Amino acid sequence: MYAMHAPDGFLEPTVALATAVISVVVLVFALRQSRRDLQDKQLPLAGIAAAFIFAAQMFNFPVASGTTGHLLGGALAAILLGPATGSVVVTIVVVVQALLFADGGLSALGYNVLNMAIVPAFGGYALFLLFRRIMPKNSGGIVGATGLAAALSVVLSAMAFSIEWLFGASAPIAFDDVFTAMVGVHLLIGIGEGLISALAIAAVLASRPDLVYGIRDLDQAEYTARTKVSTRTFVIGGVVTALLFAVVVSQFAADDPDGLEKVSIDEGFADQAQDHALGDSIFADYATSGIDNESLSLAIAGACGVVLTLVVGFGLFSAVRRGRQDEPDSSPAVV
């Protein structure tokens, strides 16, 4: 879980700079959109929501046999507040944590904000919209869609980190290994994140459904009636997640029986150049391991990149479209 708060020097400076530029551009847009969503309520509401996310990250939930985890909250914030306000709020939490609490490095803010705020908020919101369509049209469906979106938003973050690693690794660890470890670990973390987010949304739906941004465009009466099908929803959700897990993991199981060993043999003689000048770090040598794996690594990285871009892009797009639609009249939109 802590792997997401990357410290200084975790990735090459070029990646830090590039991700910082991307993050700033998205945030400028998100701030404007958030202003449109909240009008001049923006200051107190976003501020107190930021305090809520900050506090929620201190709320430990049990994982197994007394060990605990905590909420990351990117997707939850996006579904409750909208992706624009959600990403702004989580960004502020991440920046303040780096500035004053030394959680994550200051020079790592570019990628930490991208991975912990922008990707989970916009990506998670896009997934939420997609799952909302295939889930039953009731509060159970919303809760299930939230759970799946929140769980997978954490996996999206792990994918984003792995791709950044491909471009600016600070250590000679193959992309495949980083990707497998990050996505594997975050699938597990995602289970907790998804469950807690889903149940938190259920609690909000039960008392103030009008506050949930993610169902503002729907007929609320239909969605807030208490349903008892949530078990089914969770089972469907579990099956979908397990299928995704299987698809991802089988990729590696087939081609890479023992990743670490193979890599060390492949690379044993081809010693990496010591030289580590800034210019070389894009597609650093060790981002892709041996020749056998190179095309596979790039294929996976490429596929992930496309998926990430599409999902986050869809989240951004839906945020804009929502904003535009709200202006002329606030009739319920079919998304």
Next chain:
Amino acid sequence: MAGAHRHLLVHAHSPIHALAPEAKIAATFLFVVGVAVTPREAVWAFAVDGLVILVLLAVAGYGLRQALARLAAVLPFITFAFLVPFVSSGERVDVLWFSVSRDGLWAAWNIIVKAVLGTGASLVLAGTTPIPEVVRGLGRLRVPAVVVSIVSFMFRYLDLIVDEMGRMRTAMVSRAHDPRWLWQAKPIASAAGAMFVRSYERGERVHAAMLARGFSGTMPELEHRRAGARDWTWCLLVPVVSISAAVAGFALT
């Protein structure tokens, strides 16, 4: 956990406490950037940076134990670094009775030293700058006013919300709530949901109160001392050291 940030400040009257916040924030940021771009082979450059941080921590009034305890906050974030030499590829060397990757050792050193120095820098800032000054400093550094206002609202209500959550936890524990497994987490998640509703409603009440007091969409700027040449000179000395060390590191390695 309640009021975590209240304990960040070191209660002393050091020269660093007296400097203007915007200069301190800029200096911290630039120092860390300098550290981050330093080539990892330039060990002496990191020694220079470390010395600077030690001096600053001492001047700021940190006790040794206090500084170490807070530096330990970085440990969870660099656990990964300790694995790096074992899982990295490349030429193997023997350290004690393990065979590890030489390049991986360098990588681990790189992550650990930069993370520790970065943490040290943020300790100096957090220990000498009260939160309202940090917020004001951000505004002076041309961070958009909206963001600055959101940050200041966040701090204003953080303790309140954390305390409220603590009370919820006390209430749950007093009803024998002692979850050990993930599937027992429902009350905690419901509490988080309830917390969101309370926070949102508080936000709406605060907004109504602000409107009643004449809020027009932007927060009024109060006049405070701005950073003068003296502040900037002293503060910028710090990043000058780290950036020169980085440049020298590139030239010499």
